Each structure stands twice: as C-alpha cells, then as structure tokens.
Amino acid sequence: MSQQSNHYDIVIAGAGFAGALTALCLNECGFKICLIEKGKHPRFAIGESSTPIADMILRSLSSKYNLPWLYDFSRYGSWQKKHPEIVCGIKRGFSYYKHYPGKSFSTNDNHINELLVAASVSDEMSDTNWLRSDVDAFLVTKVKEAGIDYFDETEITSGLRENKKWKLNVVHNNNTSIIHASFFIDASGGEMLADKLFSVKSLSENFLTNSFAVFSHFDNLPRWTDILCQKNIATGDYPYDADNSALHHVLDEGWIWQLRFNNNRTSFGFSLNGNRISLQKMPAIEVWNSMCAKYPDINYILKDAKLSIQPGSIIRSGRLQRKLETCFGDGWVAMPHTVGFVDALFSTGIAYSLAGIERIVEILSGNRNFQQPLYEQLKEYENIVFEELKLIDMLVAGCYKTMQYFPLFNAWSMLYFTFTIMYEQKRLKNLPVKYFLEANDSEVQRIAHTTYKEILALTAQQTLSQKNIDVFTNAVRERIKPYNIAGLLEPSSKNMYHHTIAEL
Template identity: 40%
Template sequence: MREHHAVDVAVVGAGCGGSLIALLLNRIGLSVVLLDRGSHPRFAIGESSTPTADLVLRDLAQRYELPALLPLSQYGTWKANYPQLTCGLKRGFSYFHQCPGQPFRPLSDHSNELLVAASSDDRHADTHWLRSDVDAFLVRQVQAAGIPYIDQTEFIAEQCQPTWKLSGSRENIPLSITAKFLIDATGEAAFLPHILGLTNKTSRMRTNSRALFAHFEGVTPWQEMLVAQNADLDAYPFRSDIAAVHHLLQEGWMWQLRFDNGVTSVGFALEGGCQAGPAKLSPTAEWNALLERYPTLADQFADARVVAPERGLTRTGRLQRRWEPSAGENWALLPHTAGFVDPLYSPGLAQTMCGVERLVGLLEQHWGRESLPERLAGYQRTVAAELDLIDRLVHGSYRCRHHFDLFVPYSMLYFAAATTYEQRRLEHGFDPGKAAPAFLCADEADFQAIVGELQQRLEHALASPDRRPASDRFFAEVAEAIAPYNHVGLCDRTVHNMYHHTAVNP
C-alpha cells in the first residue's frame, strides 16, 4: 500500500533549521511534512549560538506560541528546564595568537589575546548546542505537534507546476508527497540545487578554507593552561574557555567549544593555501602534525581522545559553497543550504534563525497572494547580501590573522554589526508584518561601504613596512568608521583587549 501526503509545504532536511521551520509553518496554519534521509540522534557541528540567534529564537517561540522552545534561548533557562539536553556555557568570544614552535605566553598588556563578552552573567549567557541532543529534541517537538515526519528515506522530487511531487520508499512501503511549496534545509547536501540545476557560485567567494574536526574527551580547559602560564586572570571579563575559543595559527585557526558533559568540540579551519599535505597524511597524522607545531596546544591535548563521530576525525574539502538563486516561485533554500562561508565568528545558527524568521513571516503574510514571488525575490537578495558580508568579514580576518594588532580592530567590524542588530531589535522590536531585518546589518549600504573601505585600508596596513604606525593608524580608521555602529564601547585602547561590557541583554 502506498503512503501519500498532500500538503502545503514539504521541508527536506530535519536538522535544527528544518525542524524549526516545520513547527512554525504548522503554527501559522499551513500543512507541512518534514522529510529526512537520515535519522536522529546524529553527529553534527554548527554548535555555537550567539545573542542574535538567541534573540530570534526567543521571539519566534513567543510570537508563534511554542513555549517548549523558549528555554533554549538562554543558558540559565536551558539548564533549569532541560538538564537532559547537553549544552555548554558561552559567555562570549576569546582569541589567542599562537606562534609556531613557541609556547603560548600571555603578555602583560594582553596584546596577544582578545576577549569579548556577549552576556553579563551565566544565567543570560549563550550556549553551545550538542547538536545530536538538540536536533533530536526538535524532531520530537515536530512529532508531538502532529506533523508527519518521514526519516531514513531518499526522495526524488519533480517540479510539476504549480505543485511538487516527491516519491520514495521506506521499509519497502512506497511513499508519495504532493506539495505546493518546497523548502530545502539539507545544507551541504544541496537537495534542491542539484534538482533544479542552480548556479554554483562558490568560485567567486573570497574565503577559501577547509576543516579537520571531532569531539574529544580529556581536553585540558584552556583556562588551566593560562593559569600554568601565570596569566593575569583578574583582567578577564569571563573564564576564557566558557566561550567560543579561537586560536589563530599560521595555517588558519582552531576552535574549542566546551560542553557541560566533559566533551569539547574541536576543529582546525585551515586556509586553502596552507595545507599540510592532506592527500599524503591521514586525518589523525595531520591533526598530530598540527598540534606538534604549537607546544601549548599539544600539552592541552596530551590526554585527549576522540569520542565522536564514530568515523573519527573528519576532514573536509573546501568549506565554502554558494548557490543562486536561493528562492523561486514555489521553493526556497534556507541560508545554510544557499551557502556557507566558515565557522569564524559563529554565524551559522544566527543566520539560520534569521532566515527561518524571514521566510515564515513572508509565507504567513503572502501565502496564496500575487505578492509572494516578489517577497521571495526579496528573501533571495537578503540571503545573498548576508553571505557576501560574512565572506568579506571572514576573508579579511584570515588575511590579518598573523598580525594580531590588525586582527583585533578588524574583528570589531563583526562585533559592531552584531551588537547593532541586537540593540535595534531589543529597542524597536520586530513587526511581523514587515520584512525581517538582515543578519549583521547586511542590508545597509552604508555598512557594506564601511567594510569595503576598511578592507582596502587593511591591505595597505599589511603591505606597510612600518608595522607599529600602520597598526595604530588602522585601529584609528576602524574606530572612526564604525562609530555609527559602535554602541558598546568597541575599539577602546584602555581596556587592553578585555571587553567586559558589550553584552546586549533583554
């Protein structure tokens, strides 16, 4: 017997974005089915939330009356309501400049460190999501809402105007689905781009990086490594490792995200031109070779062991991807499917939340109306602008990562954009009848112009033979340029790279 579903919207991909948008579509009265070729729980990265992601998630949970999701928007409420769901405490962002062959030595003026607070205390803090727990929880919410969820099924899709037809088989039972609208939440798998033959614009992206990653047990907390080096911890706005920890390296950078269960998500994001012979080395051999170049990191991982995924250390090809367009007359890609840049600055969850909010809002307001195609075209433009901006911010950060005195002011572009978005949202609220604002102020021409100008000035500073004057000049140029977006005291020499008060809490 064939199983058939006739729905308004089919969502393909049951990661956090796909499950969330299925729940929201159900709340606005559209019939929906959620499809996935895999099953839960499963390993995934893209784990670090931010104030933007949490603000949007909170607003969505309240606006669409999904109280089960509300506790996930802050560390304190998460731990009080869902202690069984593993997360990690994230008070902000921390950066450490590592030099090959040298132990890390924290300097008295903190000129090789940067800590930026994203919350004022633990209760209001952001979180690292253990995605195997959180994604499975969201799928259970989908099922509890009565939304059909079909997993472990490979589907074939055919666009038959004005509907979609999908077919597959699960446990030898034929399945068919007809849907008026299709949403691709498959991320890297790019379900719809392959079916529709969308344009691959990856080659036009500035950033070029790959990754090597896993989950570990037995990683010595970075704070303990600093204690062993007699660091001046009194100046820190938070414990340095209850954060998205970044180690800037010659080859790229390393992330460390600590979960409350003793597991740490760790990975190297490696610039494309700085490969350590991946074709000749196994992932484990490459990992060990990278650690050996940085003595303090090697000490930190002396007792560490891989616990996930089952296949062990995972090595990727180029991380960047870009498909256009990201929406059509009866379909749309969530941002993570439309493109990806790099995990630097943790943009993934925040951009996903912003894209889900924008897409649900326009479907709520324009479903079945002649205005829908125009609104979807606006969605496409916004997603493209966000990806362009993230690419420019990340590429510039890679360019100056070897020169921490330039990296610090350049990173202020991201923090200025993020805190401005968050402050405006808190002060003015969000009108669901209007288009949702773009992530990181990406729809503002003035900010885009500032980023373009400062990228040029960064190149001048990198090329200057007079390092200190060029660095001082670039710091002043950034401070002046971001002044209209600097509401939280960024580019302040007097704090010595220890930013205590950038938090924008509700």
C-alpha cells in the same frame, strides 16, 4: 504512507534545527507539513555556538508562533532549569588567543595576545554551545508531538512539478512512494539536494575566503584556563572564565574552535587557509599532526585527547565556501544554510539560519495560496541572503588575511562586533530589521569595504611597523565610533571587554 495522507501544503527536506523549527512554526500557522530526514536522530552535527542574536530570534519565534518551550533555550539559565538532560555549554562571549609557530603561548599585562569580548552579563543569562545531536533530536520529538508527519531514513530521489504541485519520489527501506505538496523547502544543508531536484548548482567561486575544516568531538580535554594558570598567566581581569566561551586559538594558517559542553565533551576543530598549498591535499590526520607539531600548546591540549563516541573520527571537509546559484524557484525555497556557507568564524551560522526561518515563515504565512506576490518576496529573500553572505565573507576573509598579525586581526574583528551591536540595538528597540548584521546598510558597507582595502594594502607589505598598526587601529576606532557602545578598541580596556554587547 496511505494515499489520502500523502498530500501536504509544504514538504521540508532536512531535520536539522532549521528544518524542524521551520516545520513547527509553519504548522502553528495552519499549514499541513511533512518533514523528511535522510538520517536518523540523534546524529552528529557540527555548528554549535549560539549568539545573542540567535537567542533574540529564538525568543521572538517562541512568542510569535506559540512555542513557549522554545523560550527556555534562549539562555543558559532557563535551559538548565527546564532541560538539563539536553546537553549544552555556557558561552559567555568570544575569546581569542594568538599562538606563534614553535612557541609556547605567552602574553603580557596588556593582553597583547588575547582578546575577550563578553556578550552576556552572567552565566544565567548567557548564550550556549549546543550539543547539536541532543538539540536537533529534541526538536524532532517536538515535531512529532505537534502531529507533524515526520519520516526519517527517507530520501527524496526526484521531484516533478506539474499543475502547481510537487510529486516527490521518496525512498525508505528500499521502498519508493510518492508525496504530493504545493510547496517545497530545502533545509538539507550542504548536501546539494537542490542540484538533484532543480538542477541548481552550488558554487565556490567569487568568495574572498578559501578555507576548509578538520574537526571532531573529544572527551575530557584539559581546560585552557588551567593551562594558563600552569604558565602563571594571570586571568584575574578576564570578563569571564574563558573555557565558558567560544574559545578560539588563532594560528598563522587559520584558527581553532574549542567549544565545551557540560558533559566534559568538547567540539574542537581547525579551520585553515585553503590557499596554503602544503595543506591542500593532506588527509585529516596529517593536517592534525602537523598543526600539533607546529604549535606546542595545541599539542599539549590534544596530547591525550580521546575521541567522543560521536562522531568517533576526525573529519576533514572540502572547501567550506559554497553558494547556490539561486535560492528559490517555482514552488520551492532553500533555507540560508542550504543556500550557502562561508566559515564558522564569528559563529554566524545558527543566528543566520534562525533569521532565515523568521523570514521564510513570514513570507509563506502571508501567501497561503503560494501565488504572487510570493515570488517577488522570495526574490527579495534571495537578495537579502546573498548580500548577507557577501558581508560575512568579507568579515571572515579579513580575519584570515590578518591572522599572522594579531593586533590587525583584533582591530579588524571589531567590525563584526560593531555590526552585531547595530543589528542587536535595532532588534532591542523593536525597529524593523531586514538584513542580518545590517548587511545592506550603507555605513556598514562603507566601513567594511574601506577597511578591507586597507587590510589588503597592509598585508601586502613586506614588513609591518608599529606605526602602520597604530594608524590602522585608530582609523577603525574612528569609523566604528558612532555605534561603539561597548568601548571596543579603547586602549584602557586592554583587549578585555567586560561590558555586555547586548542588554538582554
């Protein structure tokens, strides 16, 4: 790094897709950008399933910031046409299967233990499961092509803010150098860089959800629909092939994601209730084995599982919930996934991160001298991100409360789909959107809080009657009625939602 070249408008730490895309958009706005990555691409990353909202934002960023190639990644069809070498999978929607301890999966003609919600009308138009190592590495090649300074295997060890400029100490190959910047963006994810640089703590208190994950990537896992076929479980009225979706297995202790990629690789992981004492201190492999021992079909799926080269081991996280005390400060801001995280249920992560890119790029491009009203707008950004995290937390917590009672889980999870519809419809009509999932909307708040209270009361009961379940389901159906353009909870749909949620 020469003395002349190490002065930037903005330094971004973390070259995940959020850091790299932010760098590309801000570069198009005319800022001089430096992107710093601690690791080296291609590297393993978890968090792979996109949603229609994520795809809408990708298209919007593509046109607004002159990144035409980005558009191709917003649908499976165009992705395959333009970049078949970048591995992804088809994601037609969200699929859920309830498993009971000690029992093989079973269901009936009314699909009592299944829930399939289509998000797109065809494979061509569908969302995708991103093999993040490929996608993130590709984005970094675009960063370099755009002439943005990119330093990998480089770590920021400390930072000093003087006269409205950052002086950042960075270490590469044991050599220390100094980078100067007017502004700093923390896109380092859950790595707590904000604590090191700004003494801003990340806390897990005040979340309703308490979960941890145990996960990896595997090669050649059997297809779930083949297993259903072996069991003579009919899939004729499914809206799509369930293996081409974000496939979830719902357990009593938590849930499993099973996300398939085109190269026969599958992201498979458990997200489990951290309040369960028996699981709290168990090492990854013991958690894995105990779940396989308890759920026969999960054991069947995993019995010959071969770990993929990356990451090559089973990983156990700590508690997933975390939130920074503040999202910004003098001369810096953190991207949403760096600010906080709840749980991977409903795959909010990619869309939530992209919504943050939209906001931060807009705020910074409107405040090129990094003076007021920048900080007022960053304060508003903080309010928005915290409010969104609160709503996501409640939606996820309600799911953990109801995982033992699938009909309740099914009815409760319709709140997520309803709020998604509300947000998508606004974007489709080009109406202004501020809060992801309309998190600040008074009706969204009312519906979520009222229904969550009912969930708490119901799940505190010793036993649940069919009447309890029917009353709850009817109440949810009534509450979501004004926004429910997808026929959610219509008895005639039998838990199979063929209608696309978003007309894209």
